Amino acid sequence: MTALVRLRPSVPPKRPGRVAILGAPNSGKTTLFNALTGHRAKAGNYPGVTVDRREGDLQRRFGADDVRLIDLPGVYSLQPQSEDETVAVQVLAGGFGEAPPDGVVVVVDSTTIERGLPLLAEAAGLGLPVCVALTMIDELKARHGEIDPKELEEELGVPVVGVVGNRGLGIDDLGTLVSSSWDWTPSPGLLHGAEAKTPEDRFGWASDVLGACRRQAPEPNRWTRRLDRFLLHPAIGSAVFLAFVAFFFQAIFTWATPAMDFLSGLMDGLADRVLATLPDTALTRLLADGVIRGVGAVIVFLPQIVLLFTVILFLEACGYMARAAFVVDRVMGWVGLEGRCFIALLSSYACAVPGIMATRTIPSPRDRLTTILVAPFATCSARLPVYILLIAAFIPADPVFGPFTWQGLTLTGLYFLGTGAALLSAAVFKRGLLRGATLPFYLELPPYRLPRPSDIALGVWDRAKLFLRRAGTIILAASVVLWFLLNLPRRPADPQLSVTENQRTVLEGSYAASAGRLLEPVFAPMDFDWRINVGLVASQAAREVMVATLAQIYAHEGEDGEGLGLLLAGSGEGGAPPLLSRPSALALLVYFAFAMQCMSTLAVIRRETGGWRWPAFTFAYMNGLAWLSAWLTFVLASAAGA
Amino acid sequence: MDRTLADVADASDERLLEIAEVTGTGADSRRLREIGFCAGAPIRFVRRAPLGDPAMYELRGALLSLRRSEARRIRVHRVAE
Numbered sequence: 001m002t003a004l005v006r007l008r009p010s011v012p013p014k015r016p017g018r019v020a021i022l023g024a025p026n027s028g029k030t031t032l033f034n035a036l037t038g039h040r041a042k043a044g045n046y047p048g049v050t051v052d053r054r055e056g057d058l059q060r061r062f063g064a065d066d067v068r069l070i071d072l073p074g075v076y077s078l079q080p081q082s083e084d085e086t087v088a089v090q091v092l093a094g095g096f097g098e099a100p101p102d103g104v105v106v107v108v109d110s111t112t113i114e115r116g117l118p119l120l121a122e123a124a125g126l127g128l129p130v131c132v133a134l135t136m137i138d139e140l141k142a143r144h145g146e147i148d149p150k151e152l153e154e155e156l157g158v159p160v161v162g163v164v165g166n167r168g169l170g171i172d173d174l175g176t177l178v179s180s181s182w183d184w185t186p187s188p189g190l191l192h193g194a195e196a197k198t199p200e201d202r203f204g205w206a207s208d209v210l211g212a213c214r215r216q217a218p219e220p221n222r223w224t225r226r227l228d229r230f231l232l233h234p235a236i237g238s239a240v241f242l243a244f245v246a247f248f249f250q251a252i253f254t255w256a257t258p259a260m261d262f263l264s265g266l267m268d269g270l271a272d273r274v275l276a277t278l279p280d281t282a283l284t285r286l287l288a289d290g291v292i293r294g295v296g297a298v299i300v301f302l303p304q305i306v307l308l309f310t311v312i313l314f315l316e317a318c319g320y321m322a323r324a325a326f327v328v329d330r331v332m333g334w335v336g337l338e339g340r341c342f343i344a345l346l347s348s349y350a351c352a353v354p355g356i357m358a359t360r361t362i363p364s365p366r367d368r369l370t371t372i373l374v375a376p377f378a379t380c381s382a383r384l385p386v387y388i389l390l391i392a393a394f395i396p397a398d399p400v401f402g403p404f405t406w407q408g409l410t411l412t413g414l415y416f417l418g419t420g421a422a423l424l425s426a427a428v429f430k431r432g433l434l435r436g437a438t439l440p441f442y443l444e445l446p447p448y449r450l451p452r453p454s455d456i457a458l459g460v461w462d463r464a465k466l467f468l469r470r471a472g473t474i475i476l477a478a479s480v481v482l483w484f485l486l487n488l489p490r491r492p493a494d495p496q497l498s499v500t501e502n503q504r505t506v507l508e509g510s511y512a513a514s515a516g517r518l519l520e521p522v523f524a525p526m527d528f529d530w531r532i533n534v535g536l537v538a539s540q541a542a543r544e545v546m547v548a549t550l551a552q553i554y555a556h557e558g559e560d561g562e563g564l565g566l567l568l569a570g571s572g573e574g575g576a577p578p579l580l581s582r583p584s585a586l587a588l589l590v591y592f593a594f595a596m597q598c599m600s601t602l603a604v605i606r607r608e609t610g611g612w613r614w615p616a617f618t619f620a621y622m623n624g625l626a627w628l629s630a631w632l633t634f635v636l637a638s639a640a641g642a
Numbered sequence: 643m644d645r646t647l648a649d650v651a652d653a654s655d656e657r658l659l660e661i662a663e664v665t666g667t668g669a670d671s672r673r674l675r676e677i678g679f680c681a682g683a684p685i686r687f688v689r690r691a692p693l694g695d696p697a698m699y700e701l702r703g704a705l706l707s708l709r710r711s712e713a714r715r716i717r718v719h720r721v722a723e
Contacts, residue, residue, distance in 0.1 A: 077677075081669055112702060113703075114702050115703070118676075204682075218703065228689070235692070326696065326707050329695070440670045441708065441711075444704060445706070
């Protein structure tokens with residue numbers, strides 16, 4: 001095999017050595033990476049693809065101050081089929097405008113060692129220097145298994161270090177090894193494995209190697225067996241799963257709320273203070289209403305995202321997430337998806353942004369894209385303020401049956417509407433647009449393990465940063481643009497009028513108002529007037545902006561949701577005519593359930609799919625569906641005399 | 643008499659088996675073989691999901707889950723323990 005005689009690229013003296021960390025999912029790769037880098041990593045994306053990129057410097061205490069570690073995506077094999085594998089192979093071969101790494105640490109879970117060795121053979125076949133980190137040595141011993149790293153080292157001809165990543169054992173040895181020179185000669189045995197062409201040959205080679213090492217295979221993991229008997233029991237398992245979903249919703253909606261309220265209050269307070277202290281110029285208002293409130297609209301979701309990823313990463317690390325996917329897989333299979341898509345969809349009920357970010361655990365690119373395209377239908381928390389305003393104003397609070405009222409049923413109905421739209425579109429996409437050969441479904445169920453808090457904290461921190469960077473830049477730009485649309489062209493303030501009335505005059509003559517009037521023919525079939533249309537334009541930045549914009553348009557003091565509702569429904573004290581009929585209000589609710597009105601989501605879809613094609617498609621099909629459904633609702637509601 | 647992993651799951655048969663063959667060609671079968679479902683590997687059915695599908699198997703010390711559609715492609719025969 002020519003790859004074996006290929007020379008290593010010469011390393012210029014000043015360039016830091018680069019070492020890649022390669023291993024199967026759940027092999028303990030990330031814990032090892034975190035321990036070697038001292039929990040300092042740079043997270044990002046590989047250009048043009050959606051795979052996470054993590055790099056970090058090896059801690060200096062190991063003896064070298066210029067070793068860069070690359071945490072490759074978890075892979076089973078180097079025969080690229082999924083995007084993760086393609087990236088891993090490209091990095092190892094020297095892709096993305098970078099030289100190939102100077103060496104590869106192959107991470108092998110010692111409790112399932114025969115599954116990890118084939119990957120070592122493949123890595124050795126690339127002609128790069130390799131060494132082996134045997135993880136979970138403590139678990140192997142606890143289950144009465146045994147392997148001597150020294151024996152394995154002799155068999156392979158390359159260094160083998162036993163480590164317990166989450167307790168720091170063996171990390172020093174591995175760190176020193178990685179900092180040293182990489183002049184190892186693979187044994188003829190390893191070279192033989194590297195030449196294997198089929199998986200059968202590689203697994204056969206692995207058993208030969210292990211046979212020569214007098215290795216003792218571990219006993220079955222008793223704790224995992226016991227817990228599975230309970231957590232995957234036909235009846236109890238389903239109940240536990242439902243409890244898990246309920247817990248998830250509780251976390252999203254109840255526990256994150258105080259922090260979210262605090263942050264939005266903080267940003268509003270800051271904006272008000274800026275308005276009160278600085279001279280009242282257009283620049284001040286841009287700073288307060290455009291920039292500060294714009295940033296506020298983004299960071300208000302941060303508590304939810306942090307909480308969401310803490311729960312997701314914890315359950316993933318302890319082993320339940322794979323079980324949840326196992327339990328729900330059949331249901332997801334009905335619409336052509338698989339169990340892992342469920343977690344991403346569930347997260348989208350908080351916010352589609354982390355939901356779309358969570359699709360990275362889905363190995364099949366087709367399933368992943370489908371999940372990304374339908375996730376924005378999930379009833380995210382930004383829709384709630386709009387739902388609450390309209391339901392309170394237009395739906396009677398009369399009881400229907402027992403404790404259920406029309407208002408409650410409407411809200412529940414809107415949740416079902418979003419869920420149904422997501423599942424139906426997924427089924428349509430999988431049968432039509434995204435049909436084709438798929439990877440076979442397989443799911444590894446790792447043993448239950450106690451996760452290391454610092455690993456989870458680091459994972460949450462990485463994702464929070466990504467969210468702020470991705471959504472933050474777009475939202476900020478959008479809210480500044482929106483501010484200009486709502487406030488330009490400028491006109492001198494009339495001293496005869498109050499501040500609010502002046503604001504209304506500016507707004508009525510603004511570019512946004514022109515856009516609203518321009519949109520009148522589009523939304524005329526639902527009887528939305530230009531003011532509602534301005535709200536729809538403004539809500540493109542974020543759905544909940546609808547409420548504040550309507551309040552501004554109707555110049556209602558205090559932006560009080562309830563007062564605004566009365567104004568909309570026309571039951572205000574002044575006997576003003578309703579600004580929205582009930583069929584129109586119902587149509588507006590349905591429109592919000594389906595429409596794609598979120599810049600951050602579009603920005604994240606662009607980042608995750610690597611281009612504008614899919615966000616443009618999402619925008620078009622969701623808004624098309626929203627318009628049609630809203631119109632249908634209007635026609636039906638008018639006919640029913642609602 | 644060869645059976646497939648899907649039959650084993652239906653019968654909830656937890657005895658030790660050996661993979662005889664992964665049928666089918668191309669990327670699908672290669673992927674199953676790469677994750678360890680290759681001829682000669684000992685395998686055991688562990689349990690089915692609460693809703694009946696997929697099923698969990700023990701293979702080379704790990705727990706792996708396959709849907710019935712994939713399990714049908716893996717032919718197995720019983721070995722003496």
